[in-house]
Amino acid sequence: MGSVNHWRLTVNGTEQTVSAEPGTPLLDVLRHDLGLAGPRFGCGMGLCGACFVLIDGQARSSCDVPVWAAEGTAVTTVEGLAMKGAGEAGGGGLHPVQQAVLDEQAAQCGYCISGMIMSGVALLQRNPAPSEPEVRAALDGNLCRCGTHQRIVRAVLRAAAAAPAGTTPAGAAAGGAAE
Amino acid sequence: MTLSPSLAANPDLHRWLSFAPAGRVTIHPGKVEYGQGVWTALAQIAAEELDVALDRVEVAPVSTDTSPDEGVTSGSRSIEDCGGALRQACAQARAAFLAAAAAKLGTGPAALAVRDGEICQDGTGTGLSYWSLGGPSLLGAAAAEGPAAKPASRWSVAGRSAPRLDLPDKATGRPRFLHDLVLPGMVFGRVIRPPGPAATLDEAGAVDLPDGVLATVRDGSFLGVLASQDRIAVAAAARLAAAARWTVRESLPDERGLKGFLLSQPTEDQAVERRDDPAAAARVRHTRQAEFSRPFIAHASMAPSCAIARWDEGADGMARITVWAHSQGPFPLRRALAAGLGLDQAQVTVHHVEGAGVYGHNASDDAAADAVLLARRLPGRPVRVLWSREDELGWGPVGPAMVARLSAGLDEAGRIQTWRQDVWSNGFLGRPGIGGTPRLLGLSHLAGAAPIPAAPDGEPSGAMGATRNAVPAYDIPDLAVTRHRLLTMPIRTSSLRSLGAFLNVFAIESFLDELAEVAGADPAEFRLAHLSDPRARRVIEEVTGFAGWAGRSPAGGTGFGLAFARYKGTSGYCAAVAEVAADTSVTLRRLWLAVDVGRVINPDGVVNQVEGGALQSASWALRERVRFDRTRITSVTWDSYPILRFTEMPEVAVRIVASDQPPVGAGELAQGPVAGAIGNAVADAAGVRVRDLPLTTEQITRAIEEA
Numbered sequence: 001m002g003s004v005n006h007w008r009l010t011v012n013g014t015e016q017t018v019s020a021e022p023g024t025p026l027l028d029v030l031r032h033d034l035g036l037a038g039p040r041f042g043c044g045m046g047l048c049g050a051c052f053v054l055i056d057g058q059a060r061s062s063c064d065v066p067v068w069a070a071e072g073t074a075v076t077t078v079e080g081l082a083m084k085g086a087g088e089a090g091g092g093g094l095h096p097v098q099q100a101v102l103d104e105q106a107a108q109c110g111y112c113i114s115g116m117i118m119s120g121v122a123l124l125q126r127n128p129a130p131s132e133p134e135v136r137a138a139l140d141g142n143l144c145r146c147g148t149h150q151r152i153v154r155a156v157l158r159a160a161a162a163a164p165a166g167t168t169p170a171g172a173a174a175g176g177a178a179e
Numbered sequence: 180m181t182l183s184p185s186l187a188a189n190p191d192l193h194r195w196l197s198f199a200p201a202g203r204v205t206i207h208p209g210k211v212e213y214g215q216g217v218w219t220a221l222a223q224i225a226a227e228e229l230d231v232a233l234d235r236v237e238v239a240p241v242s243t244d245t246s247p248d249e250g251v252t253s254g255s256r257s258i259e260d261c262g263g264a265l266r267q268a269c270a271q272a273r274a275a276f277l278a279a280a281a282a283k284l285g286t287g288p289a290a291l292a293v294r295d296g297e298i299c300q301d302g303t304g305t306g307l308s309y310w311s312l313g314g315p316s317l318l319g320a321a322a323a324e325g326p327a328a329k330p331a332s333r334w335s336v337a338g339r340s341a342p343r344l345d346l347p348d349k350a351t352g353r354p355r356f357l358h359d360l361v362l363p364g365m366v367f368g369r370v371i372r373p374p375g376p377a378a379t380l381d382e383a384g385a386v387d388l389p390d391g392v393l394a395t396v397r398d399g400s401f402l403g404v405l406a407s408q409d410r411i412a413v414a415a416a417a418r419l420a421a422a423a424r425w426t427v428r429e430s431l432p433d434e435r436g437l438k439g440f441l442l443s444q445p446t447e448d449q450a451v452e453r454r455d456d457p458a459a460a461a462r463v464r465h466t467r468q469a470e471f472s473r474p475f476i477a478h479a480s481m482a483p484s485c486a487i488a489r490w491d492e493g494a495d496g497m498a499r500i501t502v503w504a505h506s507q508g509p510f511p512l513r514r515a516l517a518a519g520l521g522l523d524q525a526q527v528t529v530h531h532v533e534g535a536g537v538y539g540h541n542a543s544d545d546a547a548a549d550a551v552l553l554a555r556r557l558p559g560r561p562v563r564v565l566w567s568r569e570d571e572l573g574w575g576p577v578g579p580a581m582v583a584r585l586s587a588g589l590d591e592a593g594r595i596q597t598w599r600q601d602v603w604s605n606g607f608l609g610r611p612g613i614g615g616t617p618r619l620l621g622l623s624h625l626a627g628a629a630p631i632p633a634a635p636d637g638e639p640s641g642a643m644g645a646t647r648n649a650v651p652a653y654d655i656p657d658l659a660v661t662r663h664r665l666l667t668m669p670i671r672t673s674s675l676r677s678l679g680a681f682l683n684v685f686a687i688e689s690f691l692d693e694l695a696e697v698a699g700a701d702p703a704e705f706r707l708a709h710l711s712d713p714r715a716r717r718v719i720e721e722v723t724g725f726a727g728w729a730g731r732s733p734a735g736g737t738g739f740g741l742a743f744a745r746y747k748g749t750s751g752y753c754a755a756v757a758e759v760a761a762d763t764s765v766t767l768r769r770l771w772l773a774v775d776v777g778r779v780i781n782p783d784g785v786v787n788q789v790e791g792g793a794l795q796s797a798s799w800a801l802r803e804r805v806r807f808d809r810t811r812i813t814s815v816t817w818d819s820y821p822i823l824r825f826t827e828m829p830e831v832a833v834r835i836v837a838s839d840q841p842p843v844g845a846g847e848l849a850q851g852p853v854a855g856a857i858g859n860a861v862a863d864a865a866g867v868r869v870r871d872l873p874l875t876t877e878q879i880t881r882a883i884e885e886a
Contacts, residue, residue, distance in 0.1 A: 020410075028410050037359040038352020042481050043568040047817040050481055078352040094351070101350045105342060105783055108791050109214025110349030111356065111481045111535035139825040143817060145481045146214055146536045147794030149828040151787070 007067050011036070012080030018067070026070045027051045027062040030077060038078035038114040042143075049142030052115035053077050059122035059141075078114035081121060097121050100159035101152070108146035116142045120156040129160055182324055183263035185209070189247030190321040192275075195268040196225065197318065198309040202296070204231055206265060207239045209249025210257040211507060212345065214536040215788060215846050217257045219343045220780040224262050227337040228269035228328055229309070230293035238344065241531040243513045251508035251610060253539075253674060255750060255844025258780060262842065266328045274326040275317045280307045331778050331839065340783035345533070357505045357532035358485045362561040365487065366393060367409040368553035369416040370564065370621065371402040371423060372574055375811035376630075376671065377430035384422030388415050395419065396556050399626030403553050405562060429809035431669045438472050438871075441582050441603045446663040449639035452650045459596040459657035463588030465697050471585070471686035473872040475670055475805035476578040477820055482535030483566040484542035484575070488550035492558045500527045500554070504547040505534025508610060512544050515611030516551060519622040538795070540673035542566055542575035544611045548619035569815040574620060577805050577812075578675025579605035579634075579665075581645060583686040587655075593698025595709060598658040600687075602679065604645035605665045606634030609673025620671075633668035642747040648680035648851055651687050652745045653709035670807065676792070677850035680746065681799065682872070684851025688742035689858045689870065702741050702859065703728055712745070714775050714838070718754040719743050721773035721836050726756035736760050737768075738864025742855025746848035751776040752836075753848040755793070757829075757856035761864035763883070764876045767797055767829040767857060772849055774833065777840040785845040786833045792849035793831050798823035800854040801874050 004019050011034060018033045025044070030036045030053070039062050042050030046061035053062045054076035062075075081095035094102070097120040107113045116139060123130055123138035130138070135156045136149075144152065182190070189195070189209065196206045206225045212218040222236040239246070249261055277288040280298040284291070284305060292299050298307040331338065348355040373380065380400040388395070388404075391411035396403040404419060406412035432440035487503040500522070506512045509529040517524040529547070537543055546564050554562040566574075581604040588597040611618050614635045623631045637643035639662050641650030646662045675681075695705035703723045710716050723729065723741065731739045738761060743754040752775040760766040770793050779785050802823055806814035814820035854872070861879070862868045869882045 024410055032409065035361075036352065037354040037356075040356075040358065040482065041565070042483075043817055045568065045816060048481065078350075082351065098350045102342065102346055105346065105787060107214075107343075107346055107349055108216070108787060109481070109534075109536035110346060111214075113349050114352050117350065133826075136825040136828075143481065143822060143824065145479055145538070145795065145822065147791035147798075147828075148787070149794060149825050150790060150831055153825065 007071050009070055009075060010073070011075045012077060020067050022066060022068040024067045025063050026065040026067055026075070029067050030062060036077050036079055040111055040114065042112065048112070049115040049119065050112045052118040052142065054118055054122055057122060057125060059119040078117055081117070095121060096159040096163040097124065097156060100155040100162065104151050104155040104158060106148060106151035106155040108148050112142060112144055116144070116152050120159065123156065124160055124163070130156070132157060182322060183260070183267055185247070185249055185260045186264035186267050186322050189264070192268050192272055192320055192322055193318040194247045195265060196272060201310050202235065203237055204229060204235050204309070205237045205239050207246050208261045208265065209241060209247040210252040210261040211241050211509070211531045212533055213252070213505065213507065216343050216781065216784040218345060219341055220258060220784055221262060221265055222344060223337045223341050223780050224265050225269045227334055228266055229273050229296070231296045233336050233341055235296065241509050243509050243529045248510040251511055253507055255746065255847045258842050258844050262780065268322060270326050270328040271322055272318060275320065276309055276312055279312050279317055280305065283307065337780050338778070341781050343784070355533060356482070357487070357503060357534050358482060358565065360487060360503060360532055362487060365561040365563055366405055366407055366557065367412045368403055368405045368550065368562045368564045369412040370549045371404070371416050371420045372570055373400050373624070374425050374427050375430065376669070377428040378425045378810070380423060380425055382424045383419065384424060386418045386422045388418065394556050396553055398552070399624055399628065401552060401621055401624040403549065405553055405557055409565065427810050431807050431809050431811070433809070434807055437474065437580055438582050441580060441665065445666045446603065447666060449662050451639045451646045451660040451662050452641055452658065454656065454658040456656035460588070462590040462596050464591050465589045466586065467690070467693055467697060468584070468586035469690055469693065469870055471583045471682060471689065471870045473581050473682040473685070475580045476675055476799055476803050477572055477805050477814070478538045478541040478575060478577070478675060479572065479820060479822060480535045480537055480541050483568055483571040484546035485534065485563065485565045486543070486546040486550040487561050487563045488547065488554040489561045490551065490554040490558050498522065498526055500551055502527065502529045502547050502551060503532050504529055505532060505537070505543045506547060507537060507540065507543070511610060511612050512547055515544070515617040515619060516548060518612065519548070519617035519619055520551070539578065539675040540576050540610050542571055542620070545575070545620040548621040552621050572820050573812045573815040576609050576671045576673035579607060579645065579672040581679065581682045583649070583682055585686055585690045587690065587694055589694060589698055593700055595653065595655050595694060596657060598651060598655045600649050600660045601663060602645050602649050602661070602683065603663045603665065604679060605668050605672040606636035607644045607672065607674050607678045608637050609634035609671065631671060633666050634672050636662065636664045642749055645679040647678040647683065647747055648744055649683040650748055652712065652715055652743070652748065653706070654711055655709070670805070670812065676795070677847040680744065680847065680851040681796065681854055684742065684744040685800070685854035685858055685872065688744070688852070688855025689862070689868065692740070692859045692862065693868065706741070706743055714752050715743065715745060717836055718752045718773040718775050721834055722754040722756050722771050725773070725832070725834060726771035728756060733863050736762050736864055738860040738862070740856040740859025740861070740863055742852040742859060744848070744851045750843045751845060751848040753852045755849065755852040755856040757853065757860040759857065759860040759864050761861045761879070763879050765801055765861055765874055765879070767801060769829050770797070770831040770853060770856070772831070772833045772852070773836055774845065774848060775836040775838050776845045776848070777838050777842040779835055780842055782835060785835055788845040789833045789849050790831050792846060793853045794823070794828055796850040796853040797829065797857060800857050800872055804873055
């Protein structure tokens, strides 16, 4: 292994310092150094979407981003989506996309659902009222093996309908370190 | 009431449920949750029989220490086996508690009722409850043929859609999967696989290993590394892989001649079903024959397999092995590990922890064996092994490639009189321990170990293995179905969701459309004319009705297809209609499905499973194919093993046909009918019959050229 450096990362609005080699994948740092289980390892090549996080508001894979490249960005994982102080998860504290996933029962094994939620959140932030084809296109980088696609599309559309533009916490979540 | 087989095999009531902690009910199913939603349905069954609110019910993960042994969670049997047992166990527990309460109150049990766990008399609480009466002694009895479970007409929790118990954790990223489990002192292992199934390790080579590497393990062609962090283990594994020298041998068939390979191998040939009508042949006026095939198909779970193992050397000199696995069969895995390591099974404990969907037998059991082999090197330390994506696609067992050869004769009136179906395939039963060998990848690579032998296929029947659903459900007087199980296995095969049903139903339903054309009949009318089973007729009538089959307008490259099967010939009924746009490539637009799975426990759970089965099957039918060269599987990434994406997936609509028959599973009944419906829709749209899966541009173009 090469030299270990310190990296200052802003994750879910909190600045943290981690020690890792520069080439260490951001996903590995999130899961193992920061204890965040939401982003999941699926392929290690950025091909399946299970590890999607928001980086400066854009949904993208974290398995193929080296930790050095994440410095200075705002990283949001599924754990950072729930509205702070709004109650226990499972209740009113969920982001509208998370709530819609539960309302639509939009998962089977659920291994890839956190990555899809990140894609849905990023979509609604840039396009608060997407069409169904736009939702499908936004989720095309996320693979689902259980065949839950239709429910996930419905969930994103439901979240859009439930949360008119400007009222979702997506902006805050995507901004990460939002004041 | 006769005891359910699973309860008869595990008759102690306390194995199935406990009234702990206070105010809660914990059920202990022997079936595992892997995303199919079975925990929720089982909790509904327990809540219903115990008369408690659903949110009081917790489900304990399967452990070989505490759970009833219900074998493998497979074959869409959990609702029948485990659900049937839990229903009776809970009904008996309720009766035992009512009897105890009646004795205390000096009344008869018939005067008492249960309201959310509280014992009531004349609608008023008695101050007694499941929790105040004290559980263990009352659950000490063995199940007996006794109190009947509640009739479905009185259900209030079962039979209604209930949200999945596991989804809140999954939607919020709370640790729930085995991949998230961190045990104190845990270290990380990686295994370096050979460059092909017939490759052997000559020399591990000298390697400068990074700081943090704790040990390497080499035994025969099994090569692994242990490190303090997973990223260090990954880096060390890469260096070991680069330095290792292997002898590589060609052992795989020519991918371009796969059908010829399957048809030329030594086989075990067995009659599956025979109906003789000596006069049938004389009535035949038209004959047809056709050959259908599917390639090897990967399970392709979203999560590479993972396991944790700890090897403890006891003071008595006896090893104790603890394994955390996302295996579909914790008990069979325990037996196979013990047998493979020369241990008594009492020395091995397997705890199930959820993983991603597995869809049959993927590499989860192999990962467990890897973890044990590495843990043996560092006794006392939990060792986690995570497979790479490439190993998951390249080394996990796959669903066998198959050929089905069909012939049939029609009489003057266009009725089917004769049917012959021959199926060539490797066996589907490659799970741990089946056929008397461990069938665990890592163990087969150890020095002196024999390679994993060709997979068995179970009893020859239309419900099992490669010939699952090879016996058509149609009324045919003269019929013979034969299984040809390959005795060579160049690519390791095992169970893939729905087993042979995927190809057999595709073949039968494609062929039925070809016969309908000969008979000049509409595909729906032709099927109904050969079906006397009213439940079969009902799902076809339902799906053709709500899909608008009679008024369909195939035009401009659009086509519609219909297909039907009763899963295994004995389980759930499913009919599907597909709409495609096809010329030399296929766009699947819509799927309609009607199913009859008997009495439904969780309607939304059934719909979710049927939708999922349909969409996964669409991906198999249109896209999927394991690729290989002469030495190894080469489709080891999502680029080389593509599956259908969001923009390629159709709309899907599912209707449940009401039924008062016993409940059966819903996870595998859509796969065959959906493949058949898509094949028939493609034929309708493109005007050419494609008999070799997947229905890619390459295959359609070839079919056009050969037509």
